[in-house]
Amino acid sequence: MNPFNFEKCGLTRRTLLGGAALGGATILSAPAWAGMVDLPLYGGGGERETTTSFPQKGEMILQRTRPPLLETPWETFDKGVFTPNDQFYVRWHWAGIPDSVNVDTFRLKVHGNVQQELSLSLSELIQKLPKIELAAVNQCSGNSRGFFNPRVPGAQWANGAMGNAKWTGVRLRDLLDSAGVKAGSVQVRFAGLEKPVIDGGPHFMKSLSIDHARDDDVIVAYAMNGEALPFLNGFPLRLIVPGWYATYWVKMLADIEVLDKPDDNFWTKKAYLIPDTPGANIKPGEKDVKMVPINRMVPRSFFTNLVSGAHIKASASNEVRGIAFGGDCGVAKVETSIDGGGNWQVAQLGPDEGKFGFRRWSTAITPSKVGDGVSVKVRCTNTNGEVQSDTPNWNPSGFMRNVIEVIDLVAA
Amino acid sequence: MQRFAQSLTILCAVTLLTGTADAKDAFDLKSESFDLPTGDRTFIGAGADPVNNNCLTCHSAEMVMVQPKLSKANWEGIVKKMINVYKAPVPDEDVGPIIEYLSNHPTAGR
Incomplete structure (x- = not known):
């Protein structure tokens, strides 16, 4: 239910722009309202449609x-x-x-403070x-902002503005x-290739330091999970x-410019700023905080097979599992607690598919009798020794949430 | 020394770039063309016209509608950012009414 009582007027971008398909495979959007979800955002307001209207996408939350x-x-x-x-x-x-993108005429430019410009x-x-x-x-950066x-x-994202993929590409350094x-x-x-809709609007660009750009792990990918x-x-x-947060992962990358002075474009200098405090955490209303560009990610862990309110079996072993990631390094351990965080048990970890990826974790819980409520917490410690906190961070942009997750289960 | 190392790397990389293609590394990309949905919803009710006439040029309505409850000062900041940073060409006479409309409508999240 939405208090704004939307009206639908049936426009597609093609009719708005009056353009025609440029050839290649065209997938027409079909109006499709696949269903509804209710994201468990803080204080409510999480009702969203799901959609299958987007090219190459299955059911997604709109x-x-x-x-x-x-x-x-x-x-x-x-x-x-x-x-x-x-x-x-x-x-x-x-x-x-x-x-459209024509793969025969597409060129990746490398220019700026270089000896020889490239157009590849x-x-x-x-x-x-x-x-x-x-x-x-x-x-x-704003994954989980709705919490x-x-x-x-x-x-107003729940926790699903993230994903893990196997990326294939070439080193930026090369x-x-x-x-x-x-x-x-x-x-x-x-x-x-993304362009402002309005003349004079700031073209989306992001920058990395030259040292970071030359890092072994920074790549220009042409494949994701083995496909284009x-x-x-x-x-x-x-x-x-x-x-690092996804704001730096520039899509449809076409232009790489080496700079001999710091980038002062809007998106690098003024957007995606976080308080320069531990966990990017400040008090609501706090003023005069030093702000810096968002950068490395922090560890997180989630439950994936159960949600709060789920029923589990009494006097039996119940698998509780999920995913974790270390942020800017690997997962050292994942632990769960069923006593509010007093004692922590080390969970089993699945195969290591790479230190920057998701890692499967699982544990077993055996409630003693029917009717028992079991509150389960999960936390990840990364290989740099950084551990998730029990206290949520807060900043006015809703960035970098990584508080310990909790689910409340009932033995039935 | 560092300079020497860098020149060596450049030589190697240039050689790589001019080398011949290795069939096993071939990865086929095909030209693609897509039609994206634009969002077919409009704001309704008293005062909706300036919102529809200006805001929907750059973005569809859904995300606006699910914002948490924000103060008038919050909405003013957002509308001014659209104008000053993202260069939305909003006529002066529409600015106040847009802020008014957004501040007075209940949004979904609270």
């Missing part, structure tokens, strides 16, 4: 149609540590997403540079070295910045 914000349905995360491409979440800043075709990039494969979690208390404006980075370079700036990237996840190329 947060916004244009530009698309699509959340991964939570059940997906119980099926495996790799999030399927057709249910991987989607988040765009501008609605100026191209209608996709086949050159794929065939002539060493291939790198790695698993990494891509998580929106903030007090609530804050922005996309591209930079091919162009020859000149002395005095400080940052590398990335831009995709879905259009809405950045086809044909996406920057992969393992361990």
Whole structure:
């Protein structure tokens, strides 16, 4: 139920733009209201439609149609540590997403403070540079924003603005070295094919320090889980910045610019800022806080096979399982507690598919009698020794939530 | 020394870029073209016109409608950001009514 009583007027982008398909495979959007979900956001307001109207996507939770914000349905995360491409979440800043990408004429430019500018075709990039494969979690800076208390404006995500994939691509460093980075370079700036809808609006661009850009793990990916990237996840190329929030993972990457002075573009300098405090945590209303660009991710762990209110068996062993990730490093351990956090038991971990990816965890719980309520907490400690906190963080942008998750189960 | 190491890397990489394709590394990408839905909802009720006329140019309505309860100052900040940062060409006379409409309508989240 929505108090705004929306009206539908049946526009598609094609009719708005008056354009025609440019060839290649065209998938027409069909109006499809697959169903509803009620995300358990803080204080309510989590009713959302689900949709199957987006190209290459199965059923997704609709947060916004244009530009698309699509959340991964939570059940997906119980099926495996790799999030399927057709249910991987989607988040765009501008609605100026191209209608088509021609893989024969597409070029990736490397320019700026370099010895030789490059303009690479996709086949050159794929065939002539060493291939790198790695698993990494891509998580929106504002994943879980809808759980903030007090609530804050922005996309009202539950926990599904994240996903883990195996990314295949080439090292950014190899591209930079091919162009020859000149002395005095400080940052590398990335831009995709996404365009502002309004003249003069800030083109979406993000930058990394030159040292970070030359890191072993930063890649330009042309494949996701062994297939071409879905259009809405950045086809044909996406920057992969393992361990860092998704805002840096520029989609439809087409332009790499080496800078000899710090990037002062809006998206790097003024957007996606966090309080420079532990856990990006401040008190609501706190003023004069030093702000810095969001950066590395922090550890998280989730329940995937049970939700609060679920019934489990009394006097029997019940599997409780989920996923965890270390943030900017691996998972050292996952622990659960059934006494409110007094005692913690180490959970079993599934196979290590790469330190930046999801890790399966599981444990068993045996309630003694019918009617027993069991409150279960889960926490992840990463390989840097960083552990999730029992106290939620708060900041006005709703970034970097990583509080310990709790579910309340009933023995029946 | 560091400079020497970097030149070596450049040489190797340039060689890689000019080398011949290795069939086993071939990964086929096909040209794609898509039609994205645009969102077919409009704001209704008293005062909805300036919201429909301005806000829906850049984004569909759904996310606005599920914002938590925000103060008028919050909404004013959001509308001003759309205008000043994202360059939304909102006529001066529509700014106040848009803020008014958004602040007075109950939103879904609280």
